[in-house]
Amino acid sequence: MTTATAAPRTNTLALVGFIAAFMIPIAGFVLGVLAIRQLRVPGNGESGAGLARWALIIGSVGTLVQLVFFIVWISLFLSAINGQPFVR
Secondary structure (H helix, E strand, C coil): CCCCCCCECHHHHHHHHHHHHHHHHHHHHHHHHHHHHHCCCCCCCCCHHHHHHHHHHHHHHHEEEHHHHHHHHHHHHHHHCCCCCCCC
């Protein structure tokens, strides 16, 4: 008779960080860092290192895209306020 072993639990912060990385990238990045720190603790039997790693990647790329978007938006807004044309 064989007994089935239970699969290791997925780290909650890794899962939430992965989902949050698509909506609020900076939150996904921070939660991914926290999840990786939790998963590296000796004796932790949880899984989810891949989710945490992808939360870091998606969160950092998303944050950079948002930062570039806001810089372009602010520059266009300020040029519109000053009456300068958008294209020279």
